[in-house]
Amino acid sequence: GQQVMQIPQYQHVQEGEDFTTYCNSSTTLSNIQWYKQRPGGHPVFLIQLVKSGEVKKQKRLTFQFGEAKKNSSLHITATQTTDVGTYFCAGPRTGNQFYFGTGTSLTVIP
């Protein structure tokens, strides 16, 4: 079955520093989704990437989809305390199931 690996598992940064999380799939993906889960909250959809090499931006967040469509990254520029949470990637529905990465928990130190 599809496997989606995500690194790092945890990241602590000083407020204002940049942050990046990486997602790698064992298979080629038709698309990839990113979600954010605030502490005590539920995962919330952020964005979907579909095209090879696609780059999308949401304010300080930059999402990339690899040329081979097997990896993706989320980069946050100049982190703020509001960025705290766990970031998950997920592949498309495959065999009627979604496969999530294990998530990267981001702590921002004021």
Place this chain on the structure above:
Amino acid sequence: NAGVTQTPKFQVLKTGQSMTLQCAQDMNHEYMSWYRQDPGMGLRLIHYSVGAGITDQGEVPNGYNVSRSTTEDFPLRLLSAAPSQTSVYFCASSYSDTQYFGPGTRLTVL
């Protein structure tokens, strides 16, 4: 639209008790699923449904039952609660490859 709703928000059970976690969505999504989230374990799929009357097992189905009599509702039943089922449970519905999560139920089994 209320999106995906879950009840209760919190629940404490004794070992051996049974209960039903409720999930409803008003987006007319065919696909619904249940996940459990434990510290450091990410989101693990319990059961899913591709439409009314159709359900199937996910990664960790043991100890749980589901049914899907309507498009809107997808309850999760714990047959005989065990301490290992202490977790946060999320219901999600999906359109295409984007998932919408409910706020979760925090379950403690003593």
